[in-house]
Amino acid sequence: MPIGMTLMKFILEEQRKFPNASGNFTGLISDLAIAAKVISREVNKAGLINILGATGYSNVQGEEVQKLDEYANTVIVGSMEHGDYLSAMASEEMEGIYAVPERYPKGNYLLVFDPLDGSSNIDVNISIGTIFSVLRKKERGKKVTVEDFLQPGTEQVCAGYILYGSSTILVYTSGYGVHGFTLDPSVGEFILSHENIRIPDKGTIFSINEGNSRYWYDGTKNYIKMLKSRTTISARYVGSLVADFHRNLIKGGIFLYPKDRRAKNGKLRLLYEANPLSLIVEQAGGAATTGEKRVLKIVPKELHQRVPLIIGNKRDVIEAERYWQESLTAVV
Ligand code: AHG
Ligand code: MN
Ligand code: MN
Numbered sequence: 382m383p384i385g386m387t388l389m390k391f392i393l394e395e396q397r398k399f400p401n402a403s404g405n406f407t408g409l410i411s412d413l414a415i416a417a418k419v420i421s422r423e424v425n426k427a428g429l430i431n432i433l434g435a436t437g438y439s440n441v442q443g444e445e446v447q448k449l450d451e452y453a454n455t456v457i458v459g460s461m462e463h464g465d466y467l468s469a470m471a472s473e474e475m476e477g478i479y480a481v482p483e484r485y486p487k488g489n490y491l492l493v494f495d496p497l498d499g500s501s502n503i504d505v506n507i508s509i510g511t512i513f514s515v516l517r518k519k520e521r522g523k524k525v526t527v528e529d530f531l532q533p534g535t536e537q538v539c540a541g542y543i544l545y546g547s548s549t550i551l552v553y554t555s556g557y558g559v560h561g562f563t564l565d566p567s568v569g570e571f572i573l574s575h576e577n578i579r580i581p582d583k584g585t586i587f588s589i590n591e592g593n594s595r596y597w598y599d600g601t602k603n604y605i606k607m608l609k610s611r612t613t614i615s616a617r618y619v620g621s622l623v624a625d626f627h628r629n630l631i632k633g634g635i636f637l638y639p640k641d642r643r644a645k646n647g648k649l650r651l652l653y654e655a656n657p658l659s660l661i662v663e664q665a666g667g668a669a670t671t672g673e674k675r676v677l678k679i680v681p682k683e684l685h686q687r688v689p690l691i692i693g694n695k696r697d698v699i700e701a702e703r704y705w706q707e708s709l710t711a712v713v
Pocket of ligand 1: 444473495497498499500501590620621622623648
């Protein structure tokens with residue numbers, strides 16, 4: 382029985398639509414898929430090898446680095462640096478940018494990623510993921526600097542995530558719809574399982590950490606109170622953004638990590654969490670806002686910049702934004 386449309390066949394077919402495509406985007410995705418398979422293999426046996434738990438030190442965010450965070454970061458850098466498509470990489474686990482070493486060929490793409498999202502869930506067997514975003518270096522030839530990464534999310538060439546859950550699924554967009562590929566471990570291939578994903582217009586799920594409610598501004602308080610008054614509504618919060626996002630993408634729903642009196646800019650990072658998922662959700666017919674502006678329009682000021690994130694089906698996101706705006710005017 383044929384194994385179906387593999388990720389590589391799908392990407393090559395997409396590439397054929399652009400006769401002058403260089404093909405090194407295909408190489409980028411191919412090597413990223415290999416890194417994803419390796420991380421998936423380790424995630425699925427993490428309890429059996431000494432890869433659980435913390436490394437004992439913190440990252441630039443001041444967060445304790447889990448062994449799997451560091452492992453995933455190393456796997457992705459190692460899988461991507463030798464290809465002829467990147468100038469540099471940046472990651473949640475690296476303070477500065479990582480320029481591709483002189484000994485390797487260079488390309489014009491920039492990769493920025495969260496190697497392992499949902500670290501707090503690693504040791505308790507709850508789904509975690511990898512989130513990635515691909516940008517194009519604006520000025521060819523010039524030495525790559527952090528400024529090359531500080532582009533608004535609308536400039537992303539490609540964005541996606543891998544979710545290590547009940548199965549391992551790779552979801553990406555390169556601006557022509559959102560497509561999901563499920564890993565078939567028996568052949569080691571990502572097989573097309575969700576072509577042209579569209580987020581349902583209506584949602585009956587909301588995801589927010591209610592443990593933070595004592596810090597919420599009125600806009601969040603009033604919106605969540607309204608949601609709870611709906612006859613059909615469910616609260617679902619995994620604590621892994623990539624898992625909460627993927628469920629809401631498939632079933633419909635809204636995820637909120639707003640700014641509050643403690644997290645002045647929210648918690649999630651713009652370049653490798655909010656931007657890639659915002660491109661995906663918009664390509665799937667949804668929306669993503671900070672409460673005050675479209676996430677993809679933000680011009681980043683720094684690599685690890687945090688933003689408030691309200692993301693999901695358009696109708697709910699627009700309504701959440703209205704509650705936020707009303708609370709701002711009420712304060713004045
Ligand atoms: P990471 O593990 O990459 O640091 O990301 C964790 C993020 C995100 O995955 C999740 O939605 C959020 O942190 C959960 O934060 P709280 O535990 O504060 O709710
Ligand atoms: Mn994360
Ligand atoms: Mn992470």
